Amino acid sequence: MKYIYSLLALLILISCAEKEEVAKSWQLSKTIPITGVNAIGMAITSEGIWLSDGDHNRLVLINDEGKTIKTIDSLDRPMHIDAEGEMLYVPQYGNDEVSVFVDGEKKTLVLLDSLDAPAGVSTYFKEKAIADFYNNRILYSTDGKEFISFGKEGKATGDFYYPTDVQITESHIWVADAYNNRIQVFDKKGTFLKVIGVDQKMNAATGIFVNPTEVFVTDFENDRVLIFNHEGVLQQELSKGVEKPIEVIQHQGHLFVSNYRRSELLVFDWKAIPEGENHQEDTHDHDHDH
Amino acid sequence: MKKIIVIVFAVLMAIPAVQAQKSYDQFEVQVDGLGCPFCAYGLEKKFKEFKGIKKVKIDIETGDFSFTYPSEKALTIEAVEEQVKKAGYTPMSGRVTRADGTVEEMGGVKEAIASDAEIVTESTFVAGNCEMCQARIVKASTDVFGVSTAVWNKDTKLLEVSYDKKATTLDAVEKAVAKAGHDTKNHQAKNGTYKSLPGCCAYERVEY
Numbered sequence A: 001m002k003y004i005y006s007l008l009a010l011l012i013l014i015s016c017a018e019k020e021e022v023a024k025s026w027q028l029s030k031t032i033p034i035t036g037v038n039a040i041g042m043a044i045t046s047e048g049i050w051l052s053d054g055d056h057n058r059l060v061l062i063n064d065e066g067k068t069i070k071t072i073d074s075l076d077r078p079m080h081i082d083a084e085g086e087m088l089y090v091p092q093y094g095n096d097e098v099s100v101f102v103d104g105e106k107k108t109l110v111l112l113d114s115l116d117a118p119a120g121v122s123t124y125f126k127e128k129a130i131a132d133f134y135n136n137r138i139l140y141s142t143d144g145k146e147f148i149s150f151g152k153e154g155k156a157t158g159d160f161y162y163p164t165d166v167q168i169t170e171s172h173i174w175v176a177d178a179y180n181n182r183i184q185v186f187d188k189k190g191t192f193l194k195v196i197g198v199d200q201k202m203n204a205a206t207g208i209f210v211n212p213t214e215v216f217v218t219d220f221e222n223d224r225v226l227i228f229n230h231e232g233v234l235q236q237e238l239s240k241g242v243e244k245p246i247e248v249i250q251h252q253g254h255l256f257v258s259n260y261r262r263s264e265l266l267v268f269d270w271k272a273i274p275e276g277e278n279h280q281e282d283t284h285d286h287d288h289d290h
Numbered sequence B: 001m002k003k004i005i006v007i008v009f010a011v012l013m014a015i016p017a018v019q020a021q022k023s024y025d026q027f028e029v030q031v032d033g034l035g036c037p038f039c040a041y042g043l044e045k046k047f048k049e050f051k052g053i054k055k056v057k058i059d060i061e062t063g064d065f066s067f068t069y070p071s072e073k074a075l076t077i078e079a080v081e082e083q084v085k086k087a088g089y090t091p092m093s094g095r096v097t098r099a100d101g102t103v104e105e106m107g108g109v110k111e112a113i114a115s116d117a118e119i120v121t122e123s124t125f126v127a128g129n130c131e132m133c134q135a136r137i138v139k140a141s142t143d144v145f146g147v148s149t150a151v152w153n154k155d156t157k158l159l160e161v162s163y164d165k166k167a168t169t170l171d172a173v174e175k176a177v178a179k180a181g182h183d184t185k186n187h188q189a190k191n192g193t194y195k196s197l198p199g200c201c202a203y204e205r206v207e208y
Helices: A002-021 B002-020 B037-048 B077-086 B131-142 B170-179 B191-195
Strands: A024-033 A039-045 A048-053 A058-062 A068-072 A082-084 A087-092 A097-102 A105-108 A118-124 A127-132 A137-141 A147-150 A163-168 A173-177 A182-186 A192-196 A205-210 A214-219 A224-229 A234-238 A245-251 A254-259 A264-272 B024-032 B054-059 B064-070 B090-097 B103-105 B119-125 B147-152 B158-164
Touching: A024 A234, A039 A082, A039 A087, A039 A245, A039 A254, A082 A118, A087 A118, A087 A127, A097 A118, A127 A147, A127 A163, A127 A173, A137 A163, A137 A173, A173 A205, A173 A214, A182 A205, A214 A245, A224 A245, B024 B077, B037 B054, B037 B064, B077 B090, B090 B131, B119 B170, B131 B147, B131 B158, B131 B170, B158 B170
Parallel strands: A118 A163, A163 A205, A205 A245
Antiparallel strands: A024 A264, A039 A048, A048 A058, A058 A068, A082 A087, A087 A097, A097 A105, A118 A127, A127 A137, A137 A147, A163 A173, A173 A182, A182 A192, A205 A214, A214 A224, A224 A234, A245 A254, A254 A264, B024 B064, B024 B090, B054 B064, B090 B103, B119 B158, B147 B158
16 A cells, blocks of 8 residues: 555656646747738737738738728828727827727827827826837826826937837836837836846847736847846747747737738747757746736 | 909909919939838938928838929929938939929939959948848948949848959948948948938947
8 A cells, every 4th residue: 555655656746747847938829911911019909909000001900810800091100009998099100199099089199298209109007108219208197198208318228219119017117229229127207127138139129018927029120029037037039930020919828929021920829849949948937817 | 342352352262273283393212221110200200391391102112202392492303312311211213203294313324334344242341230221331332433233231241342443442332331321340430420320220339
Protein backbone atom coordinates (compact mmCIF):
# COMPACT_ATOMS: atom_id res chain seq x y z
CA MET A 1 0.00 0.00 0.00
CA LYS A 2 2.85 2.30 0.93
CA TYR A 3 4.33 1.64 -2.50
CA ILE A 4 1.09 2.58 -4.23
CA TYR A 5 0.94 5.92 -2.34
CA SER A 6 4.56 6.63 -3.21
CA LEU A 7 3.94 5.80 -6.85
CA LEU A 8 0.84 8.01 -6.92
CA ALA A 9 2.77 10.90 -5.35
CA LEU A 10 5.53 10.44 -7.87
CA LEU A 11 3.06 10.48 -10.75
CA ILE A 12 1.43 13.66 -9.44
CA LEU A 13 4.84 15.29 -9.10
CA ILE A 14 5.82 14.31 -12.64
CA SER A 15 2.51 15.54 -13.98
CA CYS A 16 2.90 18.92 -12.23
CA ALA A 17 6.45 19.25 -13.44
CA GLU A 18 5.31 18.53 -16.99
CA LYS A 19 2.61 21.18 -16.70
CA GLU A 20 5.12 23.76 -15.56
CA GLU A 21 7.33 22.93 -18.48
CA VAL A 22 4.68 23.83 -21.05
CA ALA A 23 6.08 27.10 -22.28
CA LYS A 24 3.76 29.52 -24.02
CA SER A 25 4.17 32.61 -26.12
CA TRP A 26 2.24 34.81 -28.54
CA GLN A 27 2.08 33.01 -31.86
CA LEU A 28 0.66 33.92 -35.22
CA SER A 29 -2.67 32.12 -35.70
CA LYS A 30 -4.07 33.72 -38.82
CA THR A 31 -4.00 36.65 -41.21
CA ILE A 32 -7.17 38.53 -42.02
CA PRO A 33 -7.11 40.38 -45.35
CA ILE A 34 -8.76 43.81 -45.19
CA THR A 35 -8.64 44.59 -48.88
CA GLY A 36 -8.55 48.29 -49.67
CA VAL A 37 -8.14 49.32 -46.04
CA ASN A 38 -4.90 50.71 -44.63
CA ALA A 39 -5.68 50.51 -40.93
CA ILE A 40 -3.89 52.98 -38.69
CA GLY A 41 -6.12 52.49 -35.65
CA MET A 42 -8.37 49.81 -34.21
CA ALA A 43 -11.16 49.86 -31.63
CA ILE A 44 -13.76 47.36 -30.50
CA THR A 45 -17.46 47.98 -29.96
CA SER A 46 -20.30 45.44 -29.71
CA GLU A 47 -20.65 45.79 -33.50
CA GLY A 48 -17.16 44.41 -34.12
CA ILE A 49 -13.75 45.77 -35.02
CA TRP A 50 -13.58 49.35 -36.22
CA LEU A 51 -10.57 50.37 -38.27
CA SER A 52 -9.46 53.90 -39.03
CA ASP A 53 -8.45 53.98 -42.69
CA GLY A 54 -6.44 57.18 -42.69
CA ASP A 55 -5.35 56.92 -46.32
CA HIS A 56 -8.97 56.83 -47.43
CA ASN A 57 -10.40 59.24 -44.83
CA ARG A 58 -12.88 56.85 -43.29
CA LEU A 59 -13.70 54.38 -40.53
CA VAL A 60 -14.48 50.81 -41.53
CA LEU A 61 -16.36 48.23 -39.48
CA ILE A 62 -15.30 44.69 -40.39
CA ASN A 63 -16.49 41.22 -39.50
CA ASP A 64 -14.27 38.32 -38.38
CA GLU A 65 -13.31 37.55 -41.98
CA GLY A 66 -12.27 41.14 -42.66
CA LYS A 67 -15.30 41.97 -44.81
CA THR A 68 -16.57 45.53 -44.62
CA ILE A 69 -19.91 45.81 -42.85
CA LYS A 70 -20.19 49.54 -42.53
CA THR A 71 -18.18 52.72 -43.16
CA ILE A 72 -18.15 56.25 -41.82
CA ASP A 73 -16.84 58.50 -44.58
CA SER A 74 -15.79 62.12 -45.06
CA LEU A 75 -13.28 62.17 -42.23
CA ASP A 76 -9.95 63.97 -42.40
CA ARG A 77 -7.14 61.48 -41.76
CA PRO A 78 -8.52 59.50 -38.80
CA MET A 79 -5.70 57.99 -36.72
CA HIS A 80 -5.43 55.89 -33.51
CA ILE A 81 -9.07 55.56 -32.46
CA ASP A 82 -10.54 54.23 -29.22
CA ALA A 83 -13.96 53.11 -28.00
CA GLU A 84 -15.87 53.30 -24.78
CA GLY A 85 -18.96 51.13 -24.97
CA GLU A 86 -20.58 52.13 -28.23
CA MET A 87 -18.87 55.52 -28.41
CA LEU A 88 -16.05 55.80 -30.91
CA TYR A 89 -13.43 58.46 -30.33
CA VAL A 90 -11.71 59.52 -33.54
CA PRO A 91 -8.73 61.88 -33.65
CA GLN A 92 -8.61 63.57 -37.05
CA TYR A 93 -5.09 64.54 -37.95
CA GLY A 94 -6.14 66.68 -40.88
CA ASN A 95 -8.65 69.01 -39.23
CA ASP A 96 -7.36 68.96 -35.65
CA GLU A 97 -10.58 67.61 -34.18
CA VAL A 98 -11.46 64.67 -32.00
CA SER A 99 -14.87 63.43 -33.09
CA VAL A 100 -17.17 61.18 -31.13
CA PHE A 101 -19.52 58.85 -32.99
CA VAL A 102 -22.45 57.24 -31.25
CA ASP A 103 -25.49 55.69 -32.92
CA GLY A 104 -24.44 57.19 -36.24
CA GLU A 105 -24.33 60.70 -34.80
CA LYS A 106 -21.18 62.75 -34.81
CA LYS A 107 -20.15 65.10 -32.04
CA THR A 108 -16.92 66.96 -31.47
CA LEU A 109 -14.94 66.74 -28.28
CA VAL A 110 -14.81 70.30 -27.00
CA LEU A 111 -11.33 71.49 -26.10
CA LEU A 112 -10.34 74.93 -24.93
CA ASP A 113 -6.91 74.44 -26.42
CA SER A 114 -6.25 73.90 -30.11
CA LEU A 115 -4.65 70.69 -31.35
CA ASP A 116 -2.15 70.31 -34.16
CA ALA A 117 -2.57 66.89 -35.76
CA PRO A 118 -4.08 64.67 -33.04
CA ALA A 119 -2.64 61.23 -33.73
CA GLY A 120 -4.08 59.12 -30.93
CA VAL A 121 -6.82 59.12 -28.34
CA SER A 122 -7.52 56.97 -25.28
CA THR A 123 -10.63 56.69 -23.18
CA TYR A 124 -10.83 55.05 -19.75
CA PHE A 125 -14.27 55.48 -18.19
CA LYS A 126 -14.60 59.29 -18.00
CA GLU A 127 -10.90 59.90 -18.47
CA LYS A 128 -9.58 60.97 -21.86
CA ALA A 129 -6.09 61.46 -23.29
CA ILE A 130 -4.95 62.81 -26.66
CA ALA A 131 -1.54 62.51 -28.35
CA ASP A 132 -1.07 65.96 -29.90
CA PHE A 133 1.51 65.13 -32.60
CA TYR A 134 2.92 68.45 -33.81
CA ASN A 135 2.56 70.14 -30.42
CA ASN A 136 4.64 67.34 -28.86
CA ARG A 137 2.39 66.98 -25.85
CA ILE A 138 -0.29 64.87 -24.23
CA LEU A 139 -3.63 66.27 -23.13
CA TYR A 140 -5.30 64.44 -20.27
CA SER A 141 -8.64 64.89 -18.55
CA THR A 142 -10.29 63.12 -15.64
CA ASP A 143 -13.78 64.04 -16.85
CA GLY A 144 -13.40 64.59 -20.60
CA LYS A 145 -13.97 68.32 -20.17
CA GLU A 146 -11.05 69.97 -18.42
CA PHE A 147 -7.68 68.94 -19.80
CA ILE A 148 -4.17 69.27 -18.44
CA SER A 149 -1.24 69.27 -20.83
CA PHE A 150 2.25 67.83 -20.38
CA GLY A 151 5.37 67.42 -22.48
CA LYS A 152 7.33 69.50 -24.97
CA GLU A 153 9.56 68.79 -27.95
CA GLY A 154 12.83 67.20 -26.95
CA LYS A 155 14.81 64.11 -26.21
CA ALA A 156 14.99 64.26 -22.40
CA THR A 157 12.73 62.12 -20.26
CA GLY A 158 9.28 63.67 -20.14
CA ASP A 159 9.84 65.31 -23.54
CA PHE A 160 8.35 64.03 -26.76
CA TYR A 161 9.41 63.85 -30.37
CA TYR A 162 6.07 63.39 -32.09
CA PRO A 163 3.84 61.23 -29.87
CA THR A 164 1.56 59.06 -31.99
CA ASP A 165 -0.44 56.97 -29.52
CA VAL A 166 -1.53 57.01 -25.90
CA GLN A 167 -3.28 54.70 -23.47
CA ILE A 168 -4.75 55.35 -20.04
CA THR A 169 -4.74 52.50 -17.51
CA GLU A 170 -5.88 52.47 -13.90
CA SER A 171 -2.90 54.39 -12.53
CA HIS A 172 -0.84 55.50 -15.51
CA ILE A 173 -0.69 57.17 -18.90
CA TRP A 174 1.43 55.31 -21.47
CA VAL A 175 2.74 57.18 -24.50
CA ALA A 176 4.21 55.93 -27.79
CA ASP A 177 6.90 58.60 -28.16
CA ALA A 178 7.27 57.65 -31.81
CA TYR A 179 10.44 59.27 -33.09
CA ASN A 180 12.25 59.17 -29.78
CA ASN A 181 11.79 55.44 -30.35
CA ARG A 182 10.52 54.69 -26.85
CA ILE A 183 7.55 54.35 -24.55
CA GLN A 184 7.12 56.80 -21.70
CA VAL A 185 4.99 56.28 -18.62
CA PHE A 186 3.42 59.09 -16.59
CA ASP A 187 1.17 59.38 -13.57
CA LYS A 188 -2.14 61.11 -13.92
CA LYS A 189 -0.71 64.47 -12.99
CA GLY A 190 1.60 64.23 -15.99
CA THR A 191 4.68 63.46 -13.91
CA PHE A 192 7.23 61.34 -15.72
CA LEU A 193 7.69 57.89 -14.14
CA LYS A 194 9.72 55.71 -16.47
CA VAL A 195 10.87 55.02 -19.98
CA ILE A 196 10.67 51.68 -21.77
CA GLY A 197 12.42 50.27 -24.83
CA VAL A 198 15.41 52.61 -25.19
CA ASP A 199 17.77 49.65 -25.44
CA GLN A 200 15.80 48.00 -28.25
CA LYS A 201 16.84 50.33 -31.09
CA MET A 202 13.26 50.83 -32.20
CA ASN A 203 12.70 52.85 -35.34
CA ALA A 204 9.37 54.67 -34.90
CA ALA A 205 7.33 53.40 -31.94
CA THR A 206 3.99 54.14 -33.57
CA GLY A 207 1.37 52.19 -31.62
CA ILE A 208 0.90 50.98 -28.06
CA PHE A 209 -1.40 48.67 -26.16
CA VAL A 210 -1.18 47.92 -22.45
CA ASN A 211 -2.88 45.04 -20.61
CA PRO A 212 -2.53 44.35 -16.87
CA THR A 213 0.85 42.66 -17.28
CA GLU A 214 2.19 43.50 -20.74
CA VAL A 215 3.06 46.48 -22.93
CA PHE A 216 2.85 45.93 -26.70
CA VAL A 217 4.64 48.33 -29.03
CA THR A 218 4.70 48.45 -32.83
CA ASP A 219 8.22 49.09 -34.11
CA PHE A 220 7.16 50.43 -37.51
CA GLU A 221 10.34 50.56 -39.55
CA ASN A 222 11.84 47.39 -38.06
CA ASP A 223 8.79 45.29 -38.92
CA ARG A 224 8.20 43.92 -35.44
CA VAL A 225 6.06 44.17 -32.33
CA LEU A 226 7.88 44.24 -29.01
CA ILE A 227 6.28 42.94 -25.82
CA PHE A 228 7.54 44.20 -22.48
CA ASN A 229 6.36 43.63 -18.93
CA HIS A 230 5.31 46.71 -16.98
CA GLU A 231 8.84 47.06 -15.62
CA GLY A 232 10.13 47.46 -19.17
CA VAL A 233 11.81 44.07 -19.49
CA LEU A 234 11.49 42.63 -22.98
CA GLN A 235 9.39 39.44 -22.99
CA GLN A 236 8.94 38.63 -26.65
CA GLU A 237 9.48 39.99 -30.14
CA LEU A 238 6.90 39.29 -32.83
CA SER A 239 8.22 39.46 -36.36
CA LYS A 240 6.60 36.57 -38.22
CA GLY A 241 4.31 38.12 -40.83
CA VAL A 242 4.79 41.60 -39.37
CA GLU A 243 5.42 44.39 -41.90
CA LYS A 244 5.07 48.10 -41.18
CA PRO A 245 2.97 47.48 -38.04
CA ILE A 246 1.20 50.57 -36.83
CA GLU A 247 -1.41 49.44 -34.32
CA VAL A 248 -1.83 46.63 -31.82
CA ILE A 249 -4.77 45.77 -29.57
CA GLN A 250 -5.88 42.80 -27.52
CA HIS A 251 -9.45 41.57 -27.58
CA GLN A 252 -10.97 38.42 -26.12
CA GLY A 253 -7.54 36.88 -25.68
CA HIS A 254 -6.48 37.55 -29.28
CA LEU A 255 -3.79 40.02 -30.20
CA PHE A 256 -4.50 41.99 -33.37
CA VAL A 257 -1.70 43.72 -35.28
CA SER A 258 -2.33 45.98 -38.26
CA ASN A 259 0.15 45.70 -41.12
CA TYR A 260 -0.48 49.20 -42.41
CA ARG A 261 0.66 48.94 -46.02
CA ARG A 262 -0.30 45.32 -46.62
CA SER A 263 -3.96 45.82 -45.80
CA GLU A 264 -4.12 42.94 -43.37
CA LEU A 265 -4.62 42.17 -39.72
CA LEU A 266 -2.51 39.55 -38.00
CA VAL A 267 -4.05 37.57 -35.17
CA PHE A 268 -1.72 36.20 -32.50
CA ASP A 269 -2.77 33.81 -29.75
CA TRP A 270 -1.16 32.81 -26.47
CA LYS A 271 -0.32 29.16 -26.89
CA ALA A 272 2.23 26.43 -26.32
CA ILE A 273 5.45 26.88 -28.19
CA PRO A 274 5.92 24.15 -30.82
CA GLU A 275 8.75 21.76 -30.12
CA GLY A 276 12.13 22.80 -31.44
CA GLU A 277 11.43 26.54 -31.29
CA ASN A 278 13.45 28.71 -28.99
CA HIS A 279 11.27 29.88 -26.14
CA GLN A 280 13.78 31.09 -23.62
CA GLU A 281 12.46 34.63 -23.72
CA ASP A 282 8.89 33.69 -24.40
CA THR A 283 7.80 32.22 -21.09
CA HIS A 284 6.41 34.86 -18.83
CA ASP A 285 3.43 35.78 -16.73
CA HIS A 286 0.59 36.72 -18.94
CA ASP A 287 -2.89 38.10 -18.60
CA HIS A 288 -5.45 36.81 -21.06
CA ASP A 289 -8.32 38.96 -19.99
CA HIS A 290 -8.49 42.54 -20.86
CA MET B 1 -34.49 106.18 -58.37
CA LYS B 2 -35.83 102.88 -59.62
CA LYS B 3 -32.96 102.78 -62.15
CA ILE B 4 -30.34 103.36 -59.42
CA ILE B 5 -31.74 100.53 -57.32
CA VAL B 6 -31.69 98.22 -60.34
CA ILE B 7 -28.05 99.17 -61.12
CA VAL B 8 -26.92 98.72 -57.49
CA PHE B 9 -28.72 95.38 -57.36
CA ALA B 10 -27.09 94.30 -60.63
CA VAL B 11 -23.63 95.28 -59.35
CA LEU B 12 -24.18 93.42 -56.10
CA MET B 13 -25.27 90.33 -58.00
CA ALA B 14 -22.26 90.58 -60.27
CA ILE B 15 -19.65 90.54 -57.45
CA PRO B 16 -20.11 86.87 -56.50
CA ALA B 17 -20.19 86.00 -60.18
CA VAL B 18 -16.81 87.67 -60.70
CA GLN B 19 -15.49 85.87 -57.61
CA ALA B 20 -16.81 82.56 -58.91
CA GLN B 21 -14.86 83.09 -62.11
CA LYS B 22 -11.59 83.35 -60.20
CA SER B 23 -9.21 81.05 -62.03
CA TYR B 24 -6.91 78.43 -60.54
CA ASP B 25 -3.73 76.71 -61.66
CA GLN B 26 -3.57 72.96 -61.16
CA PHE B 27 -0.38 71.59 -59.59
CA GLU B 28 0.56 67.92 -59.66
CA VAL B 29 3.70 66.65 -57.98
CA GLN B 30 4.97 63.10 -57.71
CA VAL B 31 6.45 62.68 -54.24
CA ASP B 32 8.58 59.72 -53.23
CA GLY B 33 9.05 58.03 -49.88
CA LEU B 34 5.63 58.47 -48.30
CA GLY B 35 6.18 55.44 -46.11
CA CYS B 36 5.04 56.86 -42.82
CA PRO B 37 1.45 58.12 -42.75
CA PHE B 38 2.10 60.57 -39.92
CA CYS B 39 4.67 62.43 -42.01
CA ALA B 40 2.82 61.99 -45.29
CA TYR B 41 -0.35 63.52 -43.88
CA GLY B 42 1.88 66.26 -42.48
CA LEU B 43 2.79 67.34 -46.01
CA GLU B 44 -0.86 67.69 -46.87
CA LYS B 45 -1.49 69.59 -43.65
CA LYS B 46 1.38 72.00 -44.21
CA PHE B 47 0.17 72.86 -47.69
CA LYS B 48 -3.39 73.35 -46.50
CA GLU B 49 -2.13 76.24 -44.41
CA PHE B 50 -1.18 78.26 -47.53
CA LYS B 51 -3.60 81.07 -48.06
CA GLY B 52 -5.69 80.53 -51.16
CA ILE B 53 -4.78 76.89 -51.72
CA LYS B 54 -7.66 74.55 -52.63
CA LYS B 55 -8.31 70.89 -53.30
CA VAL B 56 -5.17 69.65 -51.54
CA LYS B 57 -5.00 65.91 -52.10
CA ILE B 58 -2.31 63.36 -51.48
CA ASP B 59 -2.54 59.74 -52.43
CA ILE B 60 -0.30 57.90 -49.99
CA GLU B 61 -0.08 54.75 -52.09
CA THR B 62 0.97 56.42 -55.34
CA GLY B 63 2.69 59.54 -54.02
CA ASP B 64 0.46 61.73 -56.21
CA PHE B 65 0.15 65.12 -54.59
CA SER B 66 -2.09 67.77 -56.14
CA PHE B 67 -3.69 71.11 -55.37
CA THR B 68 -5.02 74.22 -57.03
CA TYR B 69 -3.81 77.75 -56.44
CA PRO B 70 -5.13 81.15 -57.63
CA SER B 71 -3.67 81.99 -61.05
CA GLU B 72 -3.21 85.63 -60.09
CA LYS B 73 -0.51 84.57 -57.59
CA ALA B 74 1.57 83.07 -60.44
CA LEU B 75 3.06 80.40 -58.18
CA THR B 76 5.97 78.77 -59.95
CA ILE B 77 6.59 75.02 -60.10
CA GLU B 78 10.10 75.72 -58.75
CA ALA B 79 8.61 77.40 -55.65
CA VAL B 80 6.40 74.37 -55.10
CA GLU B 81 9.37 72.04 -55.53
CA GLU B 82 11.29 74.05 -52.96
CA GLN B 83 8.36 74.02 -50.54
CA VAL B 84 7.96 70.26 -50.85
CA LYS B 85 11.67 69.85 -50.11
CA LYS B 86 11.43 72.22 -47.15
CA ALA B 87 8.67 70.06 -45.77
CA GLY B 88 11.15 67.19 -45.90
CA TYR B 89 9.77 65.32 -48.89
CA THR B 90 11.31 64.36 -52.20
CA PRO B 91 9.63 65.66 -55.35
CA MET B 92 10.47 63.33 -58.22
CA SER B 93 8.54 65.09 -60.97
CA GLY B 94 5.77 67.62 -61.30
CA ARG B 95 3.90 70.00 -63.48
CA VAL B 96 1.51 72.89 -63.38
CA THR B 97 -1.40 73.33 -65.75
CA ARG B 98 -2.15 77.03 -65.88
CA ALA B 99 -5.72 78.28 -66.09
CA ASP B 100 -5.11 79.18 -69.76
CA GLY B 101 -4.11 75.59 -70.54
CA THR B 102 -0.34 76.01 -70.76
CA VAL B 103 1.73 73.36 -69.03
CA GLU B 104 5.08 73.79 -67.23
CA GLU B 105 7.17 70.82 -66.14
CA MET B 106 9.34 70.57 -63.06
CA GLY B 107 13.12 70.49 -63.54
CA GLY B 108 15.10 70.12 -66.72
CA VAL B 109 16.21 67.08 -68.61
CA LYS B 110 19.16 65.45 -66.91
CA GLU B 111 22.31 65.44 -68.99
CA ALA B 112 23.09 61.92 -70.19
CA ILE B 113 26.22 60.08 -69.11
CA ALA B 114 28.96 60.46 -71.72
CA SER B 115 29.45 57.53 -74.10
CA ASP B 116 33.13 57.25 -73.10
CA ALA B 117 32.30 57.34 -69.40
CA GLU B 118 34.41 55.33 -66.99
CA ILE B 119 31.80 53.96 -64.63
CA VAL B 120 32.92 52.90 -61.18
CA THR B 121 30.83 51.63 -58.29
CA GLU B 122 31.62 52.51 -54.69
CA SER B 123 29.87 52.41 -51.33
CA THR B 124 29.82 54.81 -48.45
CA PHE B 125 28.00 55.21 -45.16
CA VAL B 126 24.97 57.52 -45.09
CA ALA B 127 22.85 57.98 -41.97
CA GLY B 128 19.07 57.69 -42.29
CA ASN B 129 16.03 55.87 -40.99
CA CYS B 130 13.21 55.21 -43.35
CA GLU B 131 11.73 55.18 -46.86
CA MET B 132 11.54 58.96 -46.87
CA CYS B 133 15.25 59.10 -46.09
CA GLN B 134 15.87 56.56 -48.85
CA ALA B 135 14.06 58.66 -51.46
CA ARG B 136 15.91 61.82 -50.42
CA ILE B 137 19.35 60.17 -50.38
CA VAL B 138 18.88 58.49 -53.75
CA LYS B 139 17.50 61.68 -55.38
CA ALA B 140 20.35 63.82 -54.00
CA SER B 141 22.85 61.28 -55.35
CA THR B 142 21.38 60.79 -58.80
CA ASP B 143 20.99 64.56 -59.24
CA VAL B 144 24.79 64.84 -59.24
CA PHE B 145 25.99 65.06 -62.83
CA GLY B 146 27.82 61.89 -63.77
CA VAL B 147 25.94 59.58 -61.40
CA SER B 148 24.14 56.77 -63.19
CA THR B 149 22.57 54.84 -60.29
CA ALA B 150 22.33 55.05 -56.53
CA VAL B 151 20.92 52.57 -54.04
CA TRP B 152 20.70 53.12 -50.28
CA ASN B 153 20.03 50.29 -47.86
CA LYS B 154 17.99 51.26 -44.80
CA ASP B 155 19.41 48.43 -42.71
CA THR B 156 23.11 48.60 -43.57
CA LYS B 157 23.06 52.41 -44.12
CA LEU B 158 25.28 51.91 -47.13
CA LEU B 159 24.87 53.98 -50.26
CA GLU B 160 26.07 52.20 -53.38
CA VAL B 161 26.66 54.64 -56.17
CA SER B 162 27.77 54.11 -59.77
CA TYR B 163 29.26 57.14 -61.46
CA ASP B 164 31.47 58.33 -64.27
CA LYS B 165 34.79 59.02 -62.60
CA LYS B 166 35.64 61.54 -65.31
CA ALA B 167 32.62 63.59 -64.33
CA THR B 168 32.34 63.36 -60.54
CA THR B 169 33.65 61.79 -57.35
CA LEU B 170 32.24 59.90 -54.42
CA ASP B 171 33.12 62.91 -52.27
CA ALA B 172 30.91 65.15 -54.44
CA VAL B 173 28.04 62.70 -54.01
CA GLU B 174 28.55 62.66 -50.24
CA LYS B 175 28.50 66.47 -50.20
CA ALA B 176 25.21 66.53 -52.12
CA VAL B 177 23.67 63.99 -49.76
CA ALA B 178 24.84 65.96 -46.71
CA LYS B 179 23.34 69.11 -48.25
CA ALA B 180 20.01 67.27 -48.42
CA GLY B 181 20.18 66.64 -44.67
CA HIS B 182 21.99 63.32 -44.20
CA ASP B 183 25.30 62.81 -42.44
CA THR B 184 27.71 60.75 -44.50
CA LYS B 185 31.02 59.13 -43.70
CA ASN B 186 32.93 62.30 -44.47
CA HIS B 187 30.41 65.13 -44.53
CA GLN B 188 27.98 66.33 -41.90
CA ALA B 189 24.60 67.85 -42.73
CA LYS B 190 23.91 71.35 -41.45
CA ASN B 191 21.93 71.39 -38.20
CA GLY B 192 19.18 73.53 -39.72
CA THR B 193 18.68 71.13 -42.62
CA TYR B 194 18.70 68.13 -40.28
CA LYS B 195 16.13 69.74 -38.02
CA SER B 196 13.80 70.45 -40.93
CA LEU B 197 13.52 66.76 -41.79
CA PRO B 198 10.22 65.05 -40.90
CA GLY B 199 10.08 63.30 -37.53
CA CYS B 200 10.52 59.83 -38.95
CA CYS B 201 13.79 60.91 -40.60
CA ALA B 202 15.37 62.09 -37.35
CA TYR B 203 18.25 59.65 -37.50
CA GLU B 204 21.02 59.41 -34.92
CA ARG B 205 23.65 62.03 -35.79
CA VAL B 206 27.12 60.91 -36.74
CA GLU B 207 29.98 61.98 -34.49
CA TYR B 208 33.10 63.00 -36.42
